[in-house]
Amino acid sequence: MHPVVKLVLIVAVVMAIAVLYGRIFGRRDREQRYVGLTDAVRSKISHEISAGHKINAVKIYREATGAPLPDAKRAIDSWFVPGQGPGVRDAAAAWTEGRLTAEARNRISELVTAGRREDAMALYAEATGASDSEAQAIIRSWDTTQNY
Template structure:
């Protein structure tokens, strides 16, 4: 093979490797501080998903966590939003079926705001009969600003 062809081939491989690396690792601004998944961020993501704005939800998730696009998409696709979410009982259905009273919902929100998610999970499971996994999934994305 001609040396010039080898050089071009090597350059193409290097460029492809750099592009793939950039896509996998995502664009990260080292000066920007990430806020993480706070309750406010969770609420914003839930609202965007509920409104059918999945792309905006992914964008909010990435801005908060710095996650690569593929990871953010997976997280948002698996996000539990009341009224949606495969494999998890819906908090709104629990309320309408009489399993979760207004007082219980208010108490769960208080516990979450107080940083006591484990207690909120236990209360939700006890009040609704949900499994620990289902209750944990619901409490993990519970939006304290919504009236379920």
């Protein structure tokens, strides 16, 4: 075998080993400490999502938790931001369509404020005829400051 071919093969094998090593062990900074999802971090993430900056939210999530990119993207895609989401639109529609009375709306807001979300979900489902999953989605994003 020609010496140049041997040299090329050796370089290729060394590069393959380096790539595999990097994929398996990653480039982790051993000195880096992850802070986790503190209230401040959660607030920053919610703010970035509300502003439409999902990439920044993913970056903040990854820096705080050390999660791999696919997990961070999945977490941000399912992130709950109070006052946004399908529940707000559905609650407003239920009010304007007459399915939710003012009395029921006020009672639901009281229950949500008191932290009794299960009772609020049951009341919403009973008042509007929504399914349990629909009621859960709506109460999950119920904003007591909105005048539905």
